[in-house]
Amino acid sequence: MNSMNSFKGYGKVDEAEERAFRRKTRRRITIITISTVILLIVVIAAVAGVLMKKKNTESSPSPASKRLSLSQSIKAVCSVTQYPDSCFRSISSMHNGSSDSPDPKELFLLSLKAAVKELSGLTSLPDNIISKKINGVDRRVKNALLDCKSLFDDAIEELNSSISSITDLGPDKDMLSTARIENIKTWLSSAITDQETCLDGLIEMNTSSPIHERVKSAMKNSTEFTSNSLAIVTKIIPILEKLKIPIHRKLLSHQHQPHHHRVNPVKRFPEWVNPRDRRLLQDDQNLIKPDLTVAKDGSGDFLTIQEAILTVKKKNESRIVIHVKAGKYIENVVIDKGHWNIMMYGDGKDKTIVSGSLNNIDGTPTFSTATFIVTGRGFIAKGIRFENTAGPSKHQAVALRSGSDRSVFYQCSFDGYQDTLYAHSNRQFYRDCDITGTIDFIFGNSAVVLQNCLIQPRQPMANQFNTITAQGKKDPNQNTGISIQRCTIKPFGVVSLKTYLGRPWKDFSTTVIMQTEIDAVVEPVGWLPWVSNVEPPNTIFYGEYLNTGPGAGVERRVNWTGYKPTITPDEAGKFTVDSFIQGKEWLQEANIIFDSSL
Numbered sequence: 001m002n003s004m005n006s007f008k009g010y011g012k013v014d015e016a017e018e019r020a021f022r023r024k025t026r027r028r029i030t031i032i033t034i035s036t037v038i039l040l041i042v043v044i045a046a047v048a049g050v051l052m053k054k055k056n057t058e059s060s061p062s063p064a065s066k067r068l069s070l071s072q073s074i075k076a077v078c079s080v081t082q083y084p085d086s087c088f089r090s091i092s093s094m095h096n097g098s099s100d101s102p103d104p105k106e107l108f109l110l111s112l113k114a115a116v117k118e119l120s121g122l123t124s125l126p127d128n129i130i131s132k133k134i135n136g137v138d139r140r141v142k143n144a145l146l147d148c149k150s151l152f153d154d155a156i157e158e159l160n161s162s163i164s165s166i167t168d169l170g171p172d173k174d175m176l177s178t179a180r181i182e183n184i185k186t187w188l189s190s191a192i193t194d195q196e197t198c199l200d201g202l203i204e205m206n207t208s209s210p211i212h213e214r215v216k217s218a219m220k221n222s223t224e225f226t227s228n229s230l231a232i233v234t235k236i237i238p239i240l241e242k243l244k245i246p247i248h249r250k251l252l253s254h255q256h257q258p259h260h261h262r263v264n265p266v267k268r269f270p271e272w273v274n275p276r277d278r279r280l281l282q283d284d285q286n287l288i289k290p291d292l293t294v295a296k297d298g299s300g301d302f303l304t305i306q307e308a309i310l311t312v313k314k315k316n317e318s319r320i321v322i323h324v325k326a327g328k329y330i331e332n333v334v335i336d337k338g339h340w341n342i343m344m345y346g347d348g349k350d351k352t353i354v355s356g357s358l359n360n361i362d363g364t365p366t367f368s369t370a371t372f373i374v375t376g377r378g379f380i381a382k383g384i385r386f387e388n389t390a391g392p393s394k395h396q397a398v399a400l401r402s403g404s405d406r407s408v409f410y411q412c413s414f415d416g417y418q419d420t421l422y423a424h425s426n427r428q429f430y431r432d433c434d435i436t437g438t439i440d441f442i443f444g445n446s447a448v449v450l451q452n453c454l455i456q457p458r459q460p461m462a463n464q465f466n467t468i469t470a471q472g473k474k475d476p477n478q479n480t481g482i483s484i485q486r487c488t489i490k491p492f493g494v495v496s497l498k499t500y501l502g503r504p505w506k507d508f509s510t511t512v513i514m515q516t517e518i519d520a521v522v523e524p525v526g527w528l529p530w531v532s533n534v535e536p537p538n539t540i541f542y543g544e545y546l547n548t549g550p551g552a553g554v555e556r557r558v559n560w561t562g563y564k565p566t567i568t569p570d571e572a573g574k575f576t577v578d579s580f581i582q583g584k585e586w587l588q589e590a591n592i593i594f595d596s597s598l
Contacts, residue, residue: 070092070095071092073107074087074088074091074092074095074107075088077091077104077107077108077111077232077236078091078228078232080231080232080235080236081227081228081231081232082224082227082228082231082475082476083224083227083228086221086224086225086228087111087224087225087228087232090110090111090114090115090221090225090228091107091110091111091114093114094110094111094113094114094117095110104232104236105166107232108166108229108232108233108236109163109166109167111225111228111229111232112159112162112163112166112229113163114225115159115191115222115225115226115228115229116156116159116160116163118221118222118225119152119155119156119159119191119195119222119226120156122152122218122219122222123149123152123153123156125148125215125218126145126146126148126149126152126215127149129145129211129214129215130142130145130146133211137211138206139363140205140206140363140365141202141205141206141209141211143205143363143364143365143368144198144201144202144204144205144206144365145202145211145215147197147198147201147365147367147368148198148201148202148215151194151195151197151198151367152194152195152198153337154190154191154194154337154375154403155190155191155194155195155222155226157337158187158188158190158191158194159187159188159191159226159229161183161187162183162184162187162188162229165180165183165184166184179582181233182479182582184233185230185233185234185477185479186405186426186427186447186479187405187426188226188229188230188233189230189425189445189447189475189477189478189479189480190403190405190425190426190446191226192223192226192227192230192474192475192478193424193425193445193446193472193474193478193480194403194425195219195222195223195226196223196445196472196474196506197367197424198215198219199212199215199216199219200366200367201365201366201367202215204360204365204366204396205365227475227477230475230477230478231477234477234479235477273380273408273586273587273589273590273592274319274589274590275589276319277319277343277380277589277590277592278589278590278592280319280321280343280345280380280382281380281382281408281410281590281592281593288321288323288345289321290321290322290323290345291320291321291322292308292311292312292320292321292322292323293322293323293325294307294308294322294323294324294325294329295325295327296325296327296328296329297325297327299325300323300325304329304331305322305324305329305331305333305344305354306331306332306333306334308322309322309333309334309335309339309342312339312342314338314339314340315338315339315340316339316340316341316342317340317341318341319341319342319343319378320341320342320343321343321344321345322342322343322344322345323345323346324344324345324346324347324352324354324384325346325347325352326346326347326348326351326352327351327352327353328353328355329352329353329354329355330355330356331354331356332356332358332370332371332372332373333354333371333372333373334373334374335373335374335375335376335379335404336375336376337375337376338376339376340376340377340378341376341377341378341379342374342376342378342379342380343379343380343381343382344379344380344381344382344384345381345382345383345384346382346383346384346385347383348383349383349384349385349411349412349413349434350385350413351383352383352384352385353384353385353387354371354372354384354385354386354387355371355387355388355389356370356371356372356387356388356389356399357371357388357389357390357394357397358370358371358388358390358397359388359390359394359395359396359397360394360395360396360397361390361393361394361395362390362394366396366398366419366422367401367422367424369388369390369396369397369398369419370388370398370399370400370401370422371386371387371388371398371399371400372386372399372400372401373400373401374400374401374402374403374404374407375402375403375404376404377404377405377406377407377426378404378405378406378407379402379404379407379408380407380408380409380410380590381408381409381410381412382409382410382411382412383410383411383412384412384413385412385413385414385415386399386400386412386413386414386415387399387413387414387415387416388415388416388417388420389416390416390417391417392417392418392438392460392461392464393461394417395418396418396419397416397417397418397419398416398419398420398421398422399414399415399416399420399421400414400420400421400422401422401424401444402422402423402424402426402428402446403424403425403426403446404426404428405426405427406426406427406586407426407427407428407429408428408429408430408431408587408590408592409428409429409430409431409433410430410431410432410433410592410593411431411432411433412430412433412434413433413434413435414433414434414435414436414437415434415436416436416437416441417437417438417439417441417458417460418437418438418439418440418441418460419437419439419440419441419443420435420436420437420441420442421435421437421441421442421443421444422443422444423442423443423444423446423448423482424444424445424446425444425445425446425480426446426447427446427447427448427581427582427586428446428447428448428449428581429448429449429451429577429581429583429587429592429594430448430449430450430451430453431450431451431452431453431592431593431594432451432452432453432593433450433453433454434453434454434456435450435453435454435455435456436456436457436458436492437456437457437458437466437468438457438458438459438460438461438464438465438466439460439464439465439466439467440467440469440470440502440503440505441457441466441467441468442455442468442469442470442482442502443469443470443471443472443505444471444472445471445472445473445474445478445480445506446480447479447480447481447580447581448481448482448483448581449483449485449575449576449577449580449581449583449594450482450483450484450485450487451485451486451487451577451594451595452486452487452595453484453487453488454487454488454490455468455484455487455488455489455490456489456490456491456492457489457491457492457495457499457521458491458492458493458495459492459493459494459495459496459497460497462497464497465497465498465499465500465528466495466497466498466499466500467499467500467501467502467503467528468489468499468500468501468502469482469484469501469502469503469511470502470503470504470505470509470530471502471504471505471506471509471510471511472505472506472509473506473507473508473509473510474506474507474508475508476508476539478508480510481510481511481512481541481575481580482502482510482511482512483511483512483514483575483576483580484511484512484513484514484516485514485515485516485575485576485595486514486515486516486595487513487516487517488516488517488519489501489516489517489518489519489521489522489549489551490517490519490521491519491521495521498523499521499522499523500522500523500525500526500527500528501513501518501522501526501527502527502528502542503527503528503529503530504529504530504536504540504542504562505530507537507539507540508539508540508541509536509540509541509542510540510541510542511541511542511543512541512542512543512544512545512567512572512575513543513544513545513547514543514544514545514546514547514567514572514575514598515545515546515547515598516547516548516549516552517547517548517549517552518547518548518549518550518551518552519549519550519551520549520550520551521551522551524551524553524555524556524557525556525557525558526544526554526556526557526558527542527557527558527560527563529558529560535560535561536560536562537562538560538561538562539562540560540562540563541562541564542560542562542563542564543563543564543565543566543567543571543572544557544564544565544566544567545566545567545569545571545572545598546572554566569598572598573597573598576595576596576597576598577594577595577596577597578596578597583596584596
């Protein structure tokens with residue numbers, strides 16, 4: 001600021017001011033000269049020290065100095081994690097001594113391998129508990145343990161995908177693109193969610209069971225190691241990239257993707273959906289040529305959806321299109337982690353219906369109650385209704401659960417009561433969909449954006465209430481949350497009991513509602529705590545932005561530390577398709593209509 005003031009005049013200068021200015025300039029020159037001399041001395045001393053150290057090392061290598069160099073590198077990387085001690089221990093145990101001072105990318109890779117090793121050792125734990133306590137484990141707990149086994153496998157898959165994303169670069173390619181980093185952050189966030197879901201299921205099925213404590217104790221290392229890996233990729237790598245600090249090798253580079261074409265910013269499809277998928281979603285369904293057809297009347301290739309799924313090749317890189325003709329399919333469908341790039345379209349959300357009734361009260365953990373489950377990446381659904389008909393008295397009863405990364409649901413319907421839509425993990429996008437329910441009927445820990453959807457709370461039981469969202473972010477570094485943009489919230493029929501926008505499920509719960517029409521069905525206070533009369537932790541992030549309608553007023557909203565009644569445009573922009581789920585990279589490829597920004 002002083003320098004600016006010194007040169008602000010261009011006209012006639014007062015002599016006294018001129019003399020003062022000259023004195024000030026001489027002082028600055030003197031200071032700069034002295035500083036330069038000192039800097040040169042420091043640099044010369046540092047160079048001399050390095051040369052002497054190199055000479056000493058070459059003449060008499062010291063194992064102790066080697067260990068110190070490695071130890072310092074690991075400690076520096078682990079300093080950003082929540083569990084630095086376990087981080088240091090795990091990476092040290094995995095290092096084979098191949099380099100004296102490995103770069104952060106190598107240490108990050110070792111942290112991933114340590115997490116995989118720990119999780120792999122857990123896969124037999126559920127079966128061991130079940131077999132050893134065969135008469136002491138009731139059906140509900142057994143079901144939860146079987147879910148844990150499946151969740152451990154899914155978490156290992158996410159970790160291995162992260163490892164492959166690094167090792168596939170090859171020895172001559174040291175760059176990690178921004179897109180690759182975002183993928184890794186998503187997969188690690190999902191691996192953490194998978195493990196947390198295992199513990200949630202055990203608590204849900206039998207809160208007094210010592211089995212929960214046994215499993216939790218056994219999972220301590222795996223959960224900490226996975227969290228450590230996420231912290232490293234979230235904090236260290238972007239910092240190095242931003243500051244352009246070379247650590248052994250240049251670690252990262254942005255690979256800016258050019259825009260493929262100019263499109264209307266309001267009506268377009270995100271980039272991570274390829275041109276063929278785009279056409280499939282835009283074209284009239286009568287013009288689409290499916291690879292497989294499901295029809296209840298026998299006019300297709302299969303009578304049930306699950307039969308069709310089982311014929312699809314595992315980890316298929318190309319799109320497989322399945323047409324499910326009009327009809328009500330009473331079945332529980334599972335598209336597992338190995339089934340990639342399936343597109344399923346019906347004859348309309350009121351004509352093609354997938355229906356089930358599994359529920360918590362009858363002994364099924366919430367995680368497995370879903371009528372339709374998809375975890376294989378790249379899933380697309382269009383024109384289908386997913387429902388759970390268990391009813392409000394059966395409590396948790398999911399219509400659809402998605403853990404599919406880069407999954408898309410377009411012009412679909414999700415119908416249920418408690419826990420209708422389980423957006424469990426990974427990146428998800430919903431457009432022009434209808435969602436009905438009562439308690440926590442949009443929940444999970446994915447990075448999910450819902451646009452132009454009709455969200456309808458319905459009449460719950462007499463002793464219940466309505467909460468639209470329940471977001472489950474557990475780790476501060478997870479890139480997860482619920483973003484509701486340009487939707488409409490209004491009741492499904494007559495609703496006489498209280499309705500809230502949501503409640504924070506976990507410590508870092510994140511939910512934003514923006515540019516949405518909110519009906520008077522929503523209480524003026526807006527939000528509800530998870531535990532009655534207990535303010536949520538200040539680590540949550542809840543916010544609203546430019547909502548309209550009689551229920552959108554924020555004057556009487558909750559005054560939680562973690563809630564913002566009016567977030568800024570910059571804050572809201574972080575929850576758009578482009579920023580939150582990297583939509584430009586994959587949705588346009590599938591040709592999904594989306595709003596890319598605010």
